[in-house]
Amino acid sequence: MAEGKPFIKNAVWQERLEKIAQETKPSEIDYKKIFEETDNFSGNAAAILEELGVQTGEGMGEYDCTSDKSLEKVSDYLAHAIQIENIIATTHNPPTSALRRKLKTAFLKVVCWPSRRYLYPQIAYNEDMVRASREMLILLAKVNRSERVAAEKAKKDLKEVQKQMIRLQTRIEELEGKLADSEKKTQANPETEEKA
Amino acid sequence: MRKVWQFLSTISDGDAVSNECLAIASLLSEKGVTNKIGARYNHLRGTNDVKKFEKAKRELAPEDLVLFHLSVGEEMNDWFSDLPNKKVIIYHNITPASFFRRYNSKLAESAEQGRRQLARMASCVDAAVTVSSFNARELEEMGFPKPSVIPILVPFSDYRTAPDKQRMAELNDGRTNILFVGRLAPNKCQEDIVSVFSEYVKHYDPTARLILAGSSSGTEYYAERVKKYVEALGLSEQVILTGHTSFAEILAFYQSAKAFVIMSEHEGFCVPIVEAFFFGVPVLACDFAAIGETMGNAGVLLSEKDPAKAAAVLAEMVRNEDWREQEKARMKQELGRFDEEKVKERIWEVLSPLLGDKEADA
Numbered sequence: 001m002a003e004g005k006p007f008i009k010n011a012v013w014q015e016r017l018e019k020i021a022q023e024t025k026p027s028e029i030d031y032k033k034i035f036e037e038t039d040n041f042s043g044n045a046a047a048i049l050e051e052l053g054v055q056t057g058e059g060m061g062e063y064d065c066t067s068d069k070s071l072e073k074v075s076d077y078l079a080h081a082i083q084i085e086n087i088i089a090t091t092h093n094p095p096t097s098a099l100r101r102k103l104k105t106a107f108l109k110v111v112c113w114p115s116r117r118y119l120y121p122q123i124a125y126n127e128d129m130v131r132a133s134r135e136m137l138i139l140l141a142k143v144n145r146s147e148r149v150a151a152e153k154a155k156k157d158l159k160e161v162q163k164q165m166i167r168l169q170t171r172i173e174e175l176e177g178k179l180a181d182s183e184k185k186t187q188a189n190p191e192t193e194e195k196a
Numbered sequence: 197m198r199k200v201w202q203f204l205s206t207i208s209d210g211d212a213v214s215n216e217c218l219a220i221a222s223l224l225s226e227k228g229v230t231n232k233i234g235a236r237y238n239h240l241r242g243t244n245d246v247k248k249f250e251k252a253k254r255e256l257a258p259e260d261l262v263l264f265h266l267s268v269g270e271e272m273n274d275w276f277s278d279l280p281n282k283k284v285i286i287y288h289n290i291t292p293a294s295f296f297r298r299y300n301s302k303l304a305e306s307a308e309q310g311r312r313q314l315a316r317m318a319s320c321v322d323a324a325v326t327v328s329s330f331n332a333r334e335l336e337e338m339g340f341p342k343p344s345v346i347p348i349l350v351p352f353s354d355y356r357t358a359p360d361k362q363r364m365a366e367l368n369d370g371r372t373n374i375l376f377v378g379r380l381a382p383n384k385c386q387e388d389i390v391s392v393f394s395e396y397v398k399h400y401d402p403t404a405r406l407i408l409a410g411s412s413s414g415t416e417y418y419a420e421r422v423k424k425y426v427e428a429l430g431l432s433e434q435v436i437l438t439g440h441t442s443f444a445e446i447l448a449f450y451q452s453a454k455a456f457v458i459m460s461e462h463e464g465f466c467v468p469i470v471e472a473f474f475f476g477v478p479v480l481a482c483d484f485a486a487i488g489e490t491m492g493n494a495g496v497l498l499s500e501k502d503p504a505k506a507a508a509v510l511a512e513m514v515r516n517e518d519w520r521e522q523e524k525a526r527m528k529q530e531l532g533r534f535d536e537e538k539v540k541e542r543i544w545e546v547l548s549p550l551l552g553d554k555e556a557d558a
Contacts, residue, residue, distance in 0.1 A: 008509065009483070009497040012522045017496060017509050024508040029429075031391040031503055038424040039298075 198282075198552050200224055200231040201256055204265035205272060207246055208239035210443055212348055212467045213267050213288050216327075219349035220263065223540045229551060236272060256281070261550050266290070266317075269310025277316050282550050285317055287326040287335060287343070289464020289486075295383040299418045314338060323546055327465040330486035346542045347534050350470050355447065363448035372404040372514055375453035375477065377446060377468040378460070380412040380419040380437070387425050388459035388482075388501055394429045395507035401514070404434065407449050411440035450475040454514045458487060459501060466490050470534050473527040478513050478520060480506065492533060494526040 008017045202221060207214045217233060224231040232245065234252025247255065249272065256262070256279075264276045267288040276283065293307035318339035325344045326332050332343040367373055374393060378384050386408050393406040412419030419437070426435045438445070456472035458481040469490045472479050479495035481487050488497050496513060498506055513519065532538075 009488070009499070010495070012526060013519055017512060020508050020512050021502075021505040024505045026502070027395055027504040029391075029394065029503075031387075031394070034428050035387045035391075035421070035425050038421040038428065 198229075199257065199260045200229055200263060200547070200551070201252065201260050202231065202233045202263045202265065203249070203252070203272065203276065204233070204235050205268050205270050206237040206239060207233065207235040208237075209241055212465070213265050214240075215351050216286070216288070216349050217265055219351065219536075219540070220543060223543060224547075227544065236270070261547070263547075266310065266314060269306040269308065269313060273310065273313035273317070277313065277320050282322050283320075284323045284325060284547070284550065285314075285321045285340075287314070287324060287331055288348075289327075289331050289334070290314065291381070291383050291462050295381070295462060296415075299382055299415050303414055322550055325543070325546055328486040328489050330489055331464050344542075344546050346546070347539055348465050348467060349536060349539050349543075350467060350474075350534050352474060352534075352536060354443070355450075355471065355474050357447065358444065359447035359451050360442065360444040361448075363445050364452060367405075367407075367448060367452035372401050373449070373453045374404060374406045374510070374514075375409070375449050375456050375472075376407070376458060377409045377449065377456075377471065378458075378466075379410045379415065380408065380422060381415050382418050383460060383462040384410075385459040385461055386422050388503070389457050390422065390426055390429065390431065390435060391503040392457060392459070392480075392506040392510060393435065394431060395503045396510050397431065397434060399504075399507060400511035406431070406435045407438065407453070408435065409438045409441055409446060409449050413440070450477060453477045455480060455510055457506075457510065458482065460484060460487065463487050463490075469495070470531070473531050476524045476527060478523045478527070480510050480513060492530040494523065494530040 008014060008021055010017050202217050204213060204217055207217060221231055221233060232247060232252065232255070234247045234249050234256075236249040238244070238246045238248070240246060253275070258280060260281055262276065262279060262281045262283040263286055264273075264283060265286045265288060266273060267290060269290065276285075290307050290310040293304040293311075296304040296307060314335075315338045318335075321340070323344065324335055324340045324342075325346055326335060327346065327348040329345050332345050335343040374396070376384075376386065376389050380386055389408065390406065393404070397404050408422070423437060426432055426437070438449075450471060453472075453475070454477070456468070456477045456479045458466065458469065458479065460466065460482070461484045463485045465486050469479055469481070469487070473494060479491060481491060481495060481497055482501055483497045483499050491497055496509060498509070513523075
């Protein structure tokens with residue numbers, strides 16, 4: 001932009017608009033900084049996979065997304081991670097088989113999505129991938145919720161069992177006590193026992 | 197009789213380069229000149245006569261005149277340079293690679309390749325046509341002799357078709373609609389439009405709505421950043437990122453908009469400015485590349501990007517009815533520069549001498 005140019009060029013109300021602009025105080029918001037903060041691409045495949053809940057092997061460090069060699073390496077690791085992990089741990093035992101199927105599909109899409117979006121920016125990804133990732137997060141939350149509910153129920157059941165065990169133990173002890181008393185009485189008065 | 201072939205990388209519905217190509221085809225047909233189109237990618241809906249590039253190459257005769265639309269870097273460009281035919285380049289501008297490096301290395305490479313290929317064409321074309329003086333300066337710097345500056349052919353008749361009814365009903369809800377139409381791309385700086393809108397909402401019109409209409413194919417990461425930016429500013433409820441949208445919806449956006457805001461830092465022409473003029477929507481823009489030239493004497497042109505000041509000016513543009521009335525008259529006047537018949541005549545002036553006497557007299 002050339003220096004000394006008026007801030008505004010308008011054929012109709014140049015002066016009026018110029019005055020409005022001059023009287024306006026600068027913004028208190030640092031817009032540039034906020035926009036810069038949205039650029040959080042790190043190229044760190046491990047972090048992306050970790051975020052997704054996939055355990056990664058050694059060597060999944062920082063990658064230069066512009067290098068073809070690195071892309072190949074990342075791609076290999078991604079494939080390896082999928083192979084050894086199969087799918088996210090939480091998807092192993094979801095409450096229903098339908099949910100498991102959905103999770104598997106979503107997981108595959110989601111693994112593809114970040115690899116394309118972050119590591120292969122030159123390859124266009126589509127809105128389906130973004131939706132899949134969101135769907136994935138929702139499903140994971142669902143599974144986690146189900147697991148939490150199941151765990152709470154198990155804990156409750158365990159407590160009940162423990163209580164019952166204590167009650168049973170107490171009863172056993174009572175019965176053992178009675179049995180011991182009875183044996184003592186028999187030893188002390190064998191005739192009574194015989195008559196009886 | 198000399199036949200005319202037009203070549204372009206991709207032909208599709210709605211984009212400016214394709215529209216220009218189809219309009220030239222219709223002009224040539226009107227003038228009685230046999231003409232054909234060859235494209236590597238044909239995305240036109242319905243049946244059409246566009247030939248696949250490989251087939252078109254085989255059909256091309258040495259005496260045919262070739263019009264080549266250049267807007268991207270690709271192999272076809274070198275093929276065009278090596279052709280022995282009479283040839284005309286129609287340069288639509290190539291966005292500098294620097295805008296894409298952060299977001300899409302393929303697009304950046306394509307832009308660099310395109311500019312290298314363009315420079316090579318300087319010495320081997322019979323005429324160069326471009327849509328703005330800004331583009332012409334680029335061509336001259338590369339050594340093209342006297343490029344003809346002819347505005348792009350804008351298909352105004354299409355704008356008279358019906359808008360999407362549902363969208364119209366949604367948008368005419370009493371809220372102020374601020375609009376930008378164009379691909380979500382780093383050179384178009386949609387984030388700066390959001391900044392201006394943020395100030396506008398904060399100080400002047402809390403219920404206003406911003407519509408950013410355009411696809412993000414190839415610039416997905418940039419689009420994600422814009423989305424995050426909108427969220428960070430707490431504007432998710434007020435900013436609509438439409439993605440790829442239908443032409444009828446675009447008509448609805450224009451017809452319900454109170455103002456059109458452009459913060460682009462690189463445009464070789466910027467057709468949406470003309471579209472906004474057509475719909476009587478006042479334009480607020482920043483003076484970069486060919487924008488000032490396309491605006492002419494209409495619209496408000498800022499010399500720097502300052503969200504607070506721009507928002508103050510935008511508020512005045514939206515609420516001052518006297519100003520709006522005067523501005524509408526200016527926009528109407530400026531539209532005269534893009535009159536379809538006048539533009540076609542100017543294109544014909546460039547092409548007719550290259551066609552030979554018979555066609556020129558037709």
